[in-house]
Amino acid sequence: MMEKVKSALLFFLVGLSLLLTYQLWYGEKPAQLVEEDIYERILVEEPRSLENVLTPGHIVLRAEEGSYIFKKGEAKYDSLWDTLSLILQQIRFDAAMEEEALPEDSVKVLAFYLDPVLPVGEELPWLPDAAYTEVSMIEVYSNESQKWLALAEAGSNNEIYLQLSSARAAVFSEMLEEVSLAGKTLYTVLSAEQQDQQLKSGLEISGNIYVPLEPVYMDELNLRAEDIDRSLILKTFFVDYNMARIIEEKDGGLIYTDGDKGLRLTSTGLEYSSPQKEEGQVTAAYPDALFNSSSLISYHGGWPESLRLEELNLSGWGRAVYYNAKWNMYYNGFPIFTRQPTRALFNDNGLIHYNRSIFVPGDFTPEDREQKPVAAWNDALDAAVYLLNEQAPESGNIMRLEELCLGYAVRDLSNGYRGQPVWRIKINGKAYILDAYQLEPIRGEDLL
Amino acid sequence: MNLGRAKSILIIAFAGLNLFLGYHLFWPDFGRMTRVAVTAEDLQATEVMLSENNYFLQTTLSRSVHVSDFLTVEPARSFQGEVLQEFIKKGAHVVESDNATAYRADNETAVVYSSGLIRVIYEPGVRLVEDAAGIEAHRLTELVDNFIEEEKLMPEGAVFDYMEKSDAGFINFNYYQVYQEMPIYAGQLKVILEAGEVNIIEIYWLNPVDRLPLREMKVISAAEALQNLVDRLGPSPVPRDIEAIKLGYFSGEYDAEKWEIPPVWRIELDGNDRHYINAFTGNIEQDTIIPEQLP
Incomplete structure (x- = not known):
């Protein structure tokens, strides 16, 4: 037993x-x-170096009959800018190089519109021997034998003239020879006289606005939302994502929050908010803020090739002071407009708000649709002025035209996400988006 | 060596092996039972910190180590359906608006919001007592309890929480939800009494879907929660009593399909001011941190 x-x-x-x-x-x-x-440990995209953070809003190539515009996403835009950027990095700035005025026989060849402005000077990649300043436009002048750079300082009428060595001038000449203008549209600067002749209502024009002299052909663009690695993006916002809880929204969106900050992921992008960081200071200088903006977007989703930094400025509301950085995607030189732009607000405490809404060209439709000419710029401007008078008659006699450009508006149509060709016209701070063919207004909330 | 002796040796060897394995497997949990999160020194230091900032501990702190997890919830649609069914039986007609649907019966209306909140409005109010001020609190609470039961508005697992008088002269009776012996402070029932009449009953009830034991984690101690609260509120200009500190679940009200809610330490100051400290992160829980559209 x-x-x-x-x-x-x-x-x-x-x-x-x-x-x-x-x-x-x-x-x-x-x-x-x-x-x-x-x-x-997570692997994210390396932030871009300062040299690669800033690119011009547009580059203007002067020709006898008018101007040709190069924008982000177009052939030769990058090489034109890279050539100038490299020259600015290599030049050993010396007061002796500075010229008081340009020779009378010099003509303007190129103009680089820098918005956000380009910081140059000590401890920066561009003109490291010069005193710190910010440049809003760089023009290239040429005569038969020589070339000069004219640097317009931001916020003043001051210009700095630098003569290029023959070797550097030759680099520019070679670059210009390589630029093909076949198929490019001719533009001209909108002048008050031209406007008076072609428009019924007078407008003040803010800065240089380029309008096409020839018909512009565009077609609807197939788009898709960028692929976001949700698991990775979650880890970039929450150091300890075990602490983040999930809220499933009725529209299919997912919110992650740890009670302190929140991240909403939707099928087309993301929104992040950390309200407790709002009341903070800003001590970073403009060049540091440029680098910080690069770090933020690279870390939180990456910086696609055709994405351009459009704005970087100091803003605030209430007791909150912060830098506001805004990016936009481009396709073939045309910006892609979304309802919420890709934007980051940050201060010394870190990232306060972040919106990311990036659409990239998808597969093209099998049938080769013909591109159609868009409505003329003056008709588009008339339509916008009509809308302004209808919606805000109190705006009175002073109307200031701030922007007039073509682009794509992202729409969710029955056949998928589409980039609809549009005119975007900004008057007195208010932007109007008009269908580029019919000039029908498109409401901001109808965009994706 | 005979077989019986060999068996004895093997029994001793395997018993030892099992003790060794059991120790490694269960020691953290045994430790959790025997160790304390708040030592006597911690408690003393916490009391000193509180008094230096004009807060005074009037309750006992839980000193043991707690673990908890997220609780997945969704609006209690079935309870909502039962309430509305009662209104339909009373002959209510339905009026729809943007984010709410109203069920109007003779003297009462149930408004159901897309978030799951139900607001029952009595017009005119239903008299419970002639003079609410002249009746003892517990008796008044009994009357309110009975009224909710009679109206079939008392959800399962509702526990009376507290009574408070508003500046406008109303008396609010608040109930919270209990699930597996843990309070869910996010699930609430509120009865508003004005001059002895019940005017409004608000019910925001949740249906616990799932607990996430895989994400079970140690929570911060009650002392740490108090420290975080004082850090956030700062020193008080007037003496304030900490009357209760209890572990439960809480989150803001979301108009969502389902969501996870974290464990919190609920700290009650002066009997009328309640703060919720996330028991994982130590942050004060706000109503909602849903990202807003940028300005």
């Missing part, structure tokens, strides 16, 4: 040891171990 009890006990103990070994090896970890295992 005793032996039977011993056998049973031995059998039980052997079974128990097997069970405990299995549980120890494969079973759930206790809570305290889970807590210790929260930090994880």
Whole structure:
């Protein structure tokens, strides 16, 4: 009898040891171990160096009959800018190089419109030997034998003239020879006289606005929302994402929040908010803010090739002061407009708000649709002025035209996401988006 | 050596092996039962910190180590359906608006919001007592309890929380939800009494869907929660009593399909001011941190 009890006990103990070994090896970890295992190394995109953060809003190539415009996403835009940027990085600035005025026989060849402005001077990649300043436009002048750069300082009428060495001038000449103008549309600067002749209502014109002299052909663009690695993006916002809880919205959106900050992921982008960081200071200088903006967008989703930094300025509301950085996607030189632009607000505390809404060209439609000419710029402007008078008659006689350009508005149509060709016209701070063919207004909330 | 002796040796060896395995497998949990999150020194230091900032502990702190997890919830649609069914039986007609649907019966209306909140409005109010001020609090609470039961508006798992008088002269009776012995402070029932009449009952009830044991984690101690609260509120100009500190679940009200809610320490100051400290992060829980559209 005793032996039977011993056998049973031995059998039980052997079974128990097997069970405990299995549980120890494969079973759930206790809570305290889970807590210790929260930090994880993640691989994200490297921030762009300062040299690659800024690019011109547009580059204007002067020709006898008018001007040709190069914008982000167009052939030769990058190489034109890279050539100038490299020259500015290589030039050892010397007061002796500075010229008081340009020779009378020099003509303007190129103009680089820099918005956001380009910081140059000490500890910066561009003109590192010069005193710090910010440049809003760089023009290239040429005569038969020489070339000069004219740097317009932001916020003043001051211009700096630099003569290029023959070697550097040759680099520019070679670059210009390579630029093909076949198929490019001719533009001209909108002048008050031209406007008076072609428009019924007078407008003040803010800065240089280029309008096409020839019909512009565009077609609807197939788009798709960029692919976001949700798991990775979550880890970039929450150091310990175990602490983040999930809220499933009725429209399919997902919100992650740890009670302190929140991240909403939708099928077309993301929104992030950290309200407790709002009341902070801003001590970063403009060049540092440029680099910070690059770090933020690279870390939180990456910086696609055709995405351009459009704005970087110091803003505020209430007691909050912050830098406001805004980016836009481009396709073939045309901006892609979304309802919420890709934007980051940040201060010394870190990222306060972040919106990311990036659409990239998708597969093209199988049938080769013909591109159609868009409505003329003056008709588009008339339509916008009509809308302004209808919606805000109190705006009175002073109307200031701030922007007039073509682009694509992102729409969610029955056949998928589409980039609809549009005119975007900004008057007195208010932007109007008009269908580029029919000039029908498109409401901001109808965009994706 | 005979077989019996060999068995005895093996029994001793396997018993030892099992003790060893059991120790490694369960020690953290045993430790959790035997260790304390708040030592006597911590408690003393917390009391000193509180008094230096003009807060005074009038309750006992839980000193044990707690673990918790997120609780997945959704609006209690079935309870909502039962309430509305009662209104339909009473002959209510339905009026729809943007984010709410109203069920209008003779003297009462149930308004259901897309978030799941139900607001029952009595017009005129239903008299419970002639003089609410002249009746003892517990008796008044009993009357309110009975009224909710009679109206079939008392959800399962509702527990009376507290009564408060508003500046406008109303008396609010608040109930919270309990799930597996843990309070869910996010689920609430509120009865508004004015001059002895029930005018409004608001019910925001949740249906616990799932607990996430895989994400079970140790929570911060009650002492740490108090420290975080004082850090956030700052020193008080007048003495304030900490009357209760209890672990539960809480989150803001979301107009969502379903969501996870975290464990919180609820700290009650002076019997009328309640703060919720996220028991994982130590942050004060706000109503909602849903990203807003940029200005």
